[in-house]
Amino acid sequence: MSIVAERLKELGIELPTPVQPLANYVPYRWSGSLLFISGQVPLQNGALPYLGKVGVDLSIEQGQAAARLCAINILAQVNAALNGNLDHVNACLKLGGFVNCAPDFSDQPTVINGASDLMVDVFGDKGRHARAAVGSNALPRNVAVEVDAIFDCRPLK
Numbered sequence: 001m002s003i004v005a006e007r008l009k010e011l012g013i014e015l016p017t018p019v020q021p022l023a024n025y026v027p028y029r030w031s032g033s034l035l036f037i038s039g040q041v042p043l044q045n046g047a048l049p050y051l052g053k054v055g056v057d058l059s060i061e062q063g064q065a066a067a068r069l070c071a072i073n074i075l076a077q078v079n080a081a082l083n084g085n086l087d088h089v090n091a092c093l094k095l096g097g098f099v100n101c102a103p104d105f106s107d108q109p110t111v112i113n114g115a116s117d118l119m120v121d122v123f124g125d126k127g128r129h130a131r132a133a134v135g136s137n138a139l140p141r142n143v144a145v146e147v148d149a150i151f152d153c154r155p156l157k
Contacts, residue, residue, distance in 0.1 A: 067114030
């Protein structure tokens with residue numbers, strides 16, 4: 001078992017089957033060693049458990065859980081791109097976090113910590129990344145959070 005797979009097991013995380021896009025885009029795209037992951041929403045077992053605006057309909061803690069679930073879905077896409085071997089990840093370079101919230105909500109960074117913390121929990125120092133955490137007046141299907149990512153990876157053999 002790979003080192004990262006062991007770490008996921010220790011954390012009690014089972015990666016889901018990656019979700020295929022519902023529109024005209026791809027779930028991930030390579031450019032050299034860079035792996036770009038399309039925005040992932042908090043989808044779990046075919047359901048969207050975190051709907052609405054953080055700070056209005058959902059607590060900050062629920063927003064963090066939604067961001068963490070987005071990060072798990074990101075890892076599922078990375079795992080698919082790397083043919084099931086997350087040990088090929090050199091670094092998580094960047095996360096882009098979008099929080100569905102009211103105009104006066106200002107805790108987007110705290111919400112997106114749910115995704116950031118997971119990357120560090122899974123990859124250690126390789127999981128430390130640059131990041132954006134922005135508020136949005138709406139997200140697709142009224143989800144609370146959406147997160148995209150960029151990784152640097154070793155070539156597959």
